[in-house]
Amino acid sequence: MKLKIAVPSKGRISDPSIAILEKAGLGLKDNANRKLISATFNKDIDVMFARASDIPKFVEDEIVDMGITGVDLINESEANVKELVDLSFGQTKLVLASPEDSNINSIDDLTSDMVVATEFPTLTKKYLEKHDLTSKIITLSGSTEIAPLIGIADLITDLTSTGTTLKMNHLKIVDVILESTIKLITNDNSFENKKELVEAVSTSIKGVIEAERKKLVMMNVKKENLDNVKKVMPAMTGPTISEVLSKEETVAVQAVIDEDVVFELVNDLRNAGAKDILVVPIERII
Numbered sequence: 001m002k003l004k005i006a007v008p009s010k011g012r013i014s015d016p017s018i019a020i021l022e023k024a025g026l027g028l029k030d031n032a033n034r035k036l037i038s039a040t041f042n043k044d045i046d047v048m049f050a051r052a053s054d055i056p057k058f059v060e061d062e063i064v065d066m067g068i069t070g071v072d073l074i075n076e077s078e079a080n081v082k083e084l085v086d087l088s089f090g091q092t093k094l095v096l097a098s099p100e101d102s103n104i105n106s107i108d109d110l111t112s113d114m115v116v117a118t119e120f121p122t123l124t125k126k127y128l129e130k131h132d133l134t135s136k137i138i139t140l141s142g143s144t145e146i147a148p149l150i151g152i153a154d155l156i157t158d159l160t161s162t163g164t165t166l167k168m169n170h171l172k173i174v175d176v177i178l179e180s181t182i183k184l185i186t187n188d189n190s191f192e193n194k195k196e197l198v199e200a201v202s203t204s205i206k207g208v209i210e211a212e213r214k215k216l217v218m219m220n221v222k223k224e225n226l227d228n229v230k231k232v233m234p235a236m237t238g239p240t241i242s243e244v245l246s247k248e249e250t251v252a253v254q255a256v257i258d259e260d261v262v263f264e265l266v267n268d269l270r271n272a273g274a275k276d277i278l279v280v281p282i283e284r285i286i
């Protein structure tokens with residue numbers, strides 16, 4: 001039996017999800033023509049396209065073995081799934097927000113006769129219940145921020161990341177209900193019965209995420225400068241040092257380093273006597 005991975009078919013998390021699979025060596029063979037199932041470069045693994053909000057249930061019900069979707073949608077669906085890898089994108093918060101000019105500034109200012117509009121009725125209901133509120137919930141399927149302006153709700157719960165949409169619609173954050181990122185998920189059955197493939201996929205994807213924050217730095221160093229270069233080199237393992245056959249007095253040095261130290265490190269390496277410095281992206285670290 002093939003392993004099926006559900007990937008968002010549209011919306012903001014579709015392209016980055018496909019890009020991660022490609023980098024993990026699971027490029028799509030027939031992504032054209034809006035086909036809903038595509039083979040990948042691994043003959044045992046297919047990708048199925050679905051709406052991000054349907055993916056948690058598809059994974060729970062074993063329609064697919066694995067899926068990529070947001071924590072917000074996983075929790076809203078109440079699906080019983082296993083989170084395997086945090087894909088480090090789609091960082092967002094589900095917040096309770098009120099009109100800027102209202103005097104609702106904290107959850108304590110809410111009353112049960114207020115109306116809350118949302119795309120997340122389950123999470124919103126649970127949140128209100130936790131605070132002993134039975135406020136009415138109106139479920140919308142998008143553009144929730146408009147609800148207070150047009151007078152159909154007193155408050156909203158919605159996702160925010162940059163804060164621009166809230167600001168543009170004169171809303172302020174009252175409370176944070178949930179923090180969300182995009183996850184690779186599976187179900188217990190696939191995890192046990194297709195263990196090898198499930199683990200191969202999650203290991204490859206972890207490798208991609210790990211590699212995104214790293215660079216390979218390569219350079220030539222005269223032997224007399226090698227000690228100085230080693231001193232400034234914070235390597236994951238190593239650095240690796242090899243002889244340069246054409247130049248006896250020179251060695252080639254390479255190391256994997258964190259992306260956020262590259263700028264400083266290249267300067268330090270030059271000052272320590274490194275030459276021909278190359279900074280190279282890495283696709284995967286396993």
Ligand SMILES: Nc1ncnc2c1ncn2[C@@H]1O[C@H](COP(=O)(O)OP(=O)(O)OP(=O)(O)O)[C@@H](O)[C@H]1O
Nearest residue numbers: 011012013052070072073090091092159160161180
């Ligand atoms: N503003 C945002 N910033 C970061 N991540 C977000 C943001 N909005 C949504 N997300 C994440 O992306 C997931 C999918 O959202 P998206 O809006 O792309 O899908 P959709 O609502 O199904 O599509 P569309 O809005 O195009 O109809 C969300 O469930 C959430 O995890």
Ligand SMILES: O=P(O)(O)OC[C@H]1O[C@H](OP(=O)(O)OP(=O)(O)O)[C@H](O)[C@@H]1O
Nearest residue numbers: 142143158159160161162163164165166
């Ligand atoms: O804090 P910001 O960066 O402004 O992002 C927040 C907006 O992004 C999402 O909307 P989306 O673009 O997905 O539209 P939708 O409401 O139609 O789903 C979310 O529902 C907010 O409206």
Ligand SMILES: [Mg+2]
Nearest residue numbers: 011012142143
């Ligand atoms: Mg959306």
